[in-house]
Amino acid sequence: MDKKIKLAIGLGSTCAGCDIAILDLKEKILDLASLAEIVFWPTAMDFKLSDLERIGKNEIDISLYHGTVRTSEHEHIAHLLRERSKVMIAFGSCSCFGGIPGLCNLTSREEIFETAYKETPSTVNPEFITPQTETTQDGHHLTLPELYNDGKALPQIVDVDYYLPGCPPAVELIERLLPIITKFLETGELPPKGTVIASDKTLCDECPLTKENKMISKIFRPHEIIPDPKRCLLEQGILCMGPATRGGCGARCINALMPCRGCMGPTAEVKDQGAKMISAIASILGVENEKDLSEDEVEKLLNQIKDPVGTFYRFTLPVALINRRIKEGG
Amino acid sequence: MDGFEPKIIGFCCNWCAYAGADLAGISRIQYPPNLRMIRVMCSGTIDPLYILEAFQKGADGVFIGGCHLGDCHYMAGNYKTRRKVSLVKRLLSQLGVSPQRIRLEWVSAAEGQRFAQVVTDFIGEVKELGPSLLNQEAARHG
Ligand code: SF4
Ligand code: SF4
Ligand code: SF4
Secondary structure: OOOOEEEEEEEOEOOOHHHHHHHOOOOHHHHHHHHEEEEEOOOOOOOOHHHHHHOOOOOEEEEEEEOEEEEHHHHHHHHHHHHHEEEEEEEOHHHHHOOHHHHHHHOOHHHHHHHHHHHOOOOOOOOOOOOOOEEEEOOEEEEOOOEEEEEEOHHHOOOOOEEEOOOOOOHHHHHOHHHHHHHHHHHOOOOOOOOEOOOOOEHHHHOOOEOOOOOEOOOEOHHHOOOOOOEOOHHHOEOOOHHHOEOOOOOHHHHOOOOOOOOOOOOOOOOOHHHHHHHHHHHHEOOOOHHHOOHHHHHHHHOOOOOHHHHHOOOOHHHOOOOOOOOOOO | OOOOOOOEEEEEEOOOHHHHHHHHHHOOOOOOOOEEEEEEOOHHHOOHHHHHHHHHOOOOEEEEEEOOOOOOOOOOHHHHHHHHHHHHHHHHHHOOOOHHHEEEEEOOOOOHHHHHHHHHHHHHHHHHHOOOHHHHHHHHHO
C-alpha cells in the first residue's frame, strides 16, 4: 500500500508503558509501519514539540494521546494534537480516565511541593524555593510548565473520538486498531464517535473463574492467601474490581491469579466505578446471620477495606463524581 | 453558623421510614423544612451513586431511612444498606467530606415522633458543620 496515514503519538504525565505496549505489537508493528507514517512520537524517536507545531490543521489523520493531563505543557500538547488531527484517540487509562497519576487529586500542589521541596529528609531548602513557571537568572529568561493542582483525563481537556483503555492497553486491543486504520485508509470510514475499543460487558463476564454467590467475611490481600485457581477471587476474599470494570483485556490479571485493579474503567452504563464497586462489595461482604452483628462488628468487617479511594478509583479518580479531596475541617 | 439553612436530601424506604414520615405529617409533628425526601421501595436499592451525586450536586447532608433490622419488607435489604452507607462514609472521609454529613436511621411506620426527632437532630448537626465545600469545589473545577 503506498498511501499511508499520518500518525502522531503524544503524551501527558505518562510512565511510557503505553509506548512499550505499542512496541509490544512485535512483528505487527511492521503492519503499523506500512500503514502509517509517524509524524510525532517523542518517546520513541527524536521529535521535538516544534515538529508538532509546524504541522498544519487536520494534517494528522490519527493521533494517540497517552498519560494524564498534569501540567500546562501536557495540555498544550493535547490542544496541538487535537487541532492537527482528524481523529484523536485517548490511549491508555491515564488518558481515558486520569489513571494512576490522577490519584494526585487526593493531595494538592502545595502539599506536593511541601513534601518534595521541604519535608523529605534528603532536602535542604531553607528558603523553600519551589519550581516557578518563569524566572530570570543572569539575564536569561527561563520558563517551566505549570504543575496543575488537579490531574485530568484527556476528554476533560479536548474532544476525544475514541477510547482505548488499559494500563497499558492489551496488545489484542491495540491490534484492533490496525483494521480500523486500514478501513479508514481505504474507505474513509470510521467507527461511531465515542467508541471504546474494548468489550461492552464487565470483566466478570469474560472471567474464566467460577462464581458461586458466596458471602465473604474476611478480606485478604493478595500475598496473604494462595487462592483456589478455579474460584472467583472476590468470593475468596480478594478485592477484585471485576464487577465494576469493563472487560476486553482478556482477564490478564485474573489469569495470573491476581485480582483485577480496574484499569479498563467502568462499562458504559456505569457513571462512577467506585460507587458500582461499593454496591458489589456491600452485597457480598457480610455474614449469614447479620441481625446478630452489632454496629461495631459491622464496622470491623468493613474496616478491612483500608483504602477505598485507592482501591475503587485506582484509575478513574479524575472522572469520578467526586473527583478530588476537598478540605473540610482540615 | 448563623442563617445557614442546609440542603438535605433524604432517601426513605416506602414501607417504614417514608410511612413514618407520613405519620409525622398526619400527626402534625413539626420538624425543620430542610429535608427534601425521595421515596425508594427499599433502602437496599439506594445506589451509592445517589449519595455521591447528591453531594456532588450540592447537598449539605444525606439522610437515609430504612426499616429496623430484621423488619425489611424484602428480607435483607437494610443489611446491605448498612454496609453500603458505611463504605460510602469511609470513601467520603478519605475525600475530605465529613462522614457526619450522612445519617442512616431505622424508623418504623409507627415511629412518626422518632422520625421527626432524628431528622431534626441531623439537620442541627449539619448546620453545625456548615455548608458543604463540594458545592464550591464543583464550581471551581467545572
Ligand atoms: S495507562 Fe498505564 S501504562 Fe499507560 S501511561 Fe498510564 S500508567 Fe503508564
Ligand atoms: S470478581 Fe474477579 S475473579 Fe470474580 S468473576 Fe469477577 S473478575 Fe472473576
Ligand atoms: S484484569 Fe483488570 S486490572 Fe488487569 S488488565 Fe484487566 S481490567 Fe486491567
